[in-house]
Amino acid sequence: MNVRTLHYSQSGGFSGSIGRELDSERTLVLVFASPEFDSNRAPLDTIADAFSNSFVVGCSTAGEIVGTRLADHSLSIAIIRFDRTDLALATAEVRQS
Numbered sequence: 001m002n003v004r005t006l007h008y009s010q011s012g013g014f015s016g017s018i019g020r021e022l023d024s025e026r027t028l029v030l031v032f033a034s035p036e037f038d039s040n041r042a043p044l045d046t047i048a049d050a051f052s053n054s055f056v057v058g059c060s061t062a063g064e065i066v067g068t069r070l071a072d073h074s075l076s077i078a079i080i081r082f083d084r085t086d087l088a089l090a091t092a093e094v095r096q097s
Helices: 042-050
Strands: 002-009 027-033 055-060 064-066 069-071 074-081
Touching: 027 042, 027 064, 042 055, 042 074, 064 074
Parallel strands: 027 055
Antiparallel strands: 002 074, 027 074, 064 069
16 A cells, blocks of 8 residues: 655645556545635646546545644645555435435
8 A cells, every 4th residue: 555645735736746656546535625625626636637547535624634733725635545455436415304
């Protein structure tokens, strides 16, 4: 298993190499995003383009965890490439009652 974590902020960009070499059908990319990235999709598009063979999932947050600190107005990204684990994506509709 290979794991890389990244942080993205408007002022600093990505904290390191985005890790395109980790893209595979056995890679899971978790993205935790500040809500304003709904209108600023460029960094999310960069992640999606870099991991076109991977499973990319995410959610919005009220604060992003970066190492041992809390950040705002940013993205926290975890990239996990498994050696022998097969991945599958499942979705379900959530209905209001």
